[in-house]
Amino acid sequence: MQKFSPWKLLSSRTTYKNAWLAVREDSVITPTGSQGVYGVIESNDSVAVAALNDKNELYIHRIFRYPLQNWQWEVPGGGGDKEHAIQASKRELEEETGLKAEQWDILGVTGVCNGFMTEKMTTCLARGLSVVGDKEVSDEQTADGGFYSLEKIGAMIDSGEIQDGQTMTVLYLLQRWLEKNS
Amino acid sequence: MQKFSPWKLLSSRTTYKNAWLAVREDSVITPTGSQGVYGVIESNDSVAVAALNDKNELYIHRIFRYPLQNWQWEVPGGGGDKEHAIQASKRELEEETGLKAEQWDILGVTGVCNGFMTEKMTTCLARGLSVVGDKEVSDEQTADGGFYSLEKIGAMIDSGEIQDGQTMTVLYLLQRWLEKNS
Numbered sequence: 261m262q263k264f265s266p267w268k269l270l271s272s273r274t275t276y277k278n279a280w281l282a283v284r285e286d287s288v289i290t291p292t293g294s295q296g297v298y299g300v301i302e303s304n305d306s307v308a309v310a311a312l313n314d315k316n317e318l319y320i321h322r323i324f325r326y327p328l329q330n331w332q333w334e335v336p337g338g339g340g341d342k343e344h345a346i347q348a349s350k351r352e353l354e355e356e357t358g359l360k361a362e363q364w365d366i367l368g369v370t371g372v373c374n375g376f377m378t379e380k381m382t383t384c385l386a387r388g389l390s391v392v393g394d395k396e397v398s399d400e401q402t403a404d405g406g407f408y409s410l411e412k413i414g415a416m417i418d419s420g421e422i423q424d425g426q427t428m429t430v431l432y433l434l435q436r437w438l439e440k441n442s
Numbered sequence: 443m444q445k446f447s448p449w450k451l452l453s454s455r456t457t458y459k460n461a462w463l464a465v466r467e468d469s470v471i472t473p474t475g476s477q478g479v480y481g482v483i484e485s486n487d488s489v490a491v492a493a494l495n496d497k498n499e500l501y502i503h504r505i506f507r508y509p510l511q512n513w514q515w516e517v518p519g520g521g522g523d524k525e526h527a528i529q530a531s532k533r534e535l536e537e538e539t540g541l542k543a544e545q546w547d548i549l550g551v552t553g554v555c556n557g558f559m560t561e562k563m564t565t566c567l568a569r570g571l572s573v574v575g576d577k578e579v580s581d582e583q584t585a586d587g588g589f590y591s592l593e594k595i596g597a598m599i600d601s602g603e604i605q606d607g608q609t610m611t612v613l614y615l616l617q618r619w620l621e622k623n624s
Contacts, residue, residue, distance in 0.1 A: 425552035
């Protein structure tokens with residue numbers, strides 16, 4: 261297997277930046293030898309939380325996703341804000357759901373969209389859940405949160421009610437964990 | 443459940459554009475009432491191909507992912523180029539692997555990174571496979587392609603050898619299909 265990069269970098273510039281992401285445009289020689297550009301989206305790494313109750317039900321909620329302009333069923337999560345993944349997951353879980361967990365494990369670290377983005381998502385498993393407070397009022401509008409069986413969630417995916425690919429990545433990792441730990 | 447958008451759009455401008463993606467910055471009033479910006483990555487919808495042979499083994503290969511600057515194990519796929527998903531999948535599969543399929547099904551349509559991107563990925567199941575030609579020489583450098591059992595692929599995920607979240611989304615959808623169709 262080739263270990264090296266088949267691309268050559270000529271120069272690099274940041275073409276856009278806001279508080280959450282930057283776009284870097286690299287001038288490159290492509291692997292086939294032509295000159296071109298590669299636009300890379302640089303965003304902070306993120307976390308996704310598989311909050312599992314004693315009945316092996318998973319917490320999902322609807323969140324309004326501005327880029328798609330609609331409400332999406334998802335597991336809790338968000339930007340990592342450069343914290344450790346479990347710290348970030350504790351914060352996101354409590355902010356978005358009012359839940360706290362006794363026990364935390366990391367299920368996997370996965371590229372989100374590796375053709376365009378540098379972002380990696382860490383999936384954290386949260387168990388030993390208790391309600392500690394109200395959800396925080398934030399720009400991430402959430403609704404209809406609750407615990408659902410994995411069978412019900414699978415049926416919601418089959419019907420197209422759940423469409424979030426990142427949540428399916430979490431479900432794949434969670435199912436592997438359950439197969440080995442149940 | 444709220445059906446409306448909790449965000450108000452004030453104005454919108456394209457801040458970056460190349461052949462594969464554009465970045466749109468919207469000036470908005472956020473759900474909590476403050477003024478801010480939302481940067482949205484607009485890229486074409488994409489396809490991922492679950493190419494399954496008669497032994498229920500899945501085709502995966504390594505592809506050099508420029509944003510991460512490393513080789514990633516993945517299922518074939520790529521930008522949809524505004525074609526129908528199955529047409530795009532046929533093209534991507536043949537270009538990247540030299541394989542052709544007799545039978546095509548759509549397993550699901552999923553948001554890739556719905557906090558930042560508009561992109562939706564359609565997962566297509568390809569069966570009845572035969573080798574039709576050589577892989578095309580392209581900028582998408584691929585290597586080490588072959589058919590692997592789902593157990594082996596699961597073990598490669600456990601060990602961190604496979605890190606691509608989009609491939610795990612495909613695996614989740616494929617496992618659901620296999621449970622219903624085996």
